[in-house]
Amino acid sequence: MSEDLVVEDLHAGYGDARVLHGVRFTVRQGEVCAILGPNGAGKTTLLRALSGVIRARGTITLGGTSLTGRSPDAVARLGVAHVPEGRGTFMPLTVEENLRLGAYVRRGPSVEEDLERIHTYFPVLKKRLKQAAGSLSGGEQQMLALGRALMLRPRVLLLDEPSLGLAPLVTRELFRIVQAINTEERTTVVVVEQNAHLALGIAQQAHVLETGRIVLSGTAAEIRADEQVAQSYLGYRV
């Protein structure tokens, strides 16, 4: 498998506050990559830099095409779907309108096919198509956010803390769906998570981000076996 997403020497931040200091990692095509790390490590900033929401210095390439310096809409057009922190639900719009907005950069009959496809992943959304998205539960909104991102037919899916504020059972269901999407659609996934157990459960590769730098990289199994990680993120000693 070829390397798809390549990040080298990435620096980003907000105004004077530098958050990322030379982040470097690669993700192979069709792989799930987990980014672990404590609060304030720069996980969300990393995803924002990848999708162009904030300006970044350094190199980001997707299949050889540079993403650095592109606007978020241009990055989206290249097939990067970002599920932002806090889900980014368009509350007053209906579930269906939210989903259709996901396909904003595309047109044509394939949008209808994709709506059907989303319903097979998330049957709960089908029942609520005409309902205002703001009336959904947190878990349903996260599913909507994921479904909406899929409407882009993404090459890369960026997930920002999908477990945030959800019940454990819902979170597990969500990760099961992410895994299904990854295997069935061959979508590359970069998932930022505090819940290391779940993230490592579906990831092939993982990186630990601390204060804006990647301090540890390896396969999911290696990271899981690392004593430091076990103590800090998994809550037990190996």
Next chain:
Amino acid sequence: MSTTKAKVERPASVRKGGGRFDWRWAGLAALLAAAVYAPFQLVPFHVFQLTMVLVYAVALLGLNLLVGHAGQISLGHGAFFAIGAYTCAILLDRFDLPYPLTLPLAAAVAFVLGLALGVPAMRLRGLYLALVTLAIAIFLVPLLKRFEELTGGSMGLTLAKPTPPAWSGLAEDQWLYFLTLAVAVAAFLLAASLLRSRVGRALHALRDNEIAAEVMGVRLSFYKTLAFAWSAMFAGAAGCVYTWVIGFVSPDSFTVNLSITLLAGLVVGGLGSLSGPVLGGLFVMFVPSISQDINDAAPGVIFGLLIIAVMYVAPTGLAGLAGRLIKKIPRKE
């Protein structure tokens, strides 16, 4: 695709069920019938008042695109109204243009200026945007007075009103009313179709969550600027019709007060709904004169108090209040 699209994009107020939708069309048809019937029953002054309601409604329709649907603010829309009014006046005064031609030209001038001012303004948000748009409204009045050659300065310009064609058999006030009604209906249809399109969806998305909208591919600055230019265009068209109806423009008719009244009227009428601008137009037209009747000394105070009262009773505006009341009417299942 197109059939399902039309099904999806409807304003929030009609989204809840199929039953109410038919009521809406029936209501709309009845309203239109009443609007056509009214000028034959009313005295000329009341016809004039209704005409002004429609003029304001067109301006508010545009402001609603920007504020209610794209979630931006403008404290300067009176300026675009004035630009439309003056463009029309100057074209009539200087170039003797037939009046129907002034409408597209006034709308175009307002659109272009909206675009030019929107490009820098729409990079700001919240209070900063409010201030910049307020500045547009503030500097326009002295500018109009300064270019006396063209604008007539403080004295303004007096123009002949459009005369009703003989075949119509209408009086002047009725003819002006129907001209305005035609413009208002066209503006209403244009706004509705804009909002139902993919563009309307993009506006709603950036209003509700900017980051989510942009990572989905919605170009924020492009759509914000476009929304600003459109709303300026509607305001300009309304201003042009204003000149037809009043036959006189002067800088003091378009002070900052007008901009603020427009925004207040829109919020009172109901942000983000299609009926809000019409209700807002009624409010802007009638409430100042009613409050004058209640208390001669302080119409402004009464006007202000009424705005506060409406905001407490109906935080979603009069359109929202009407929606809630309709819901309370028991219906056969």
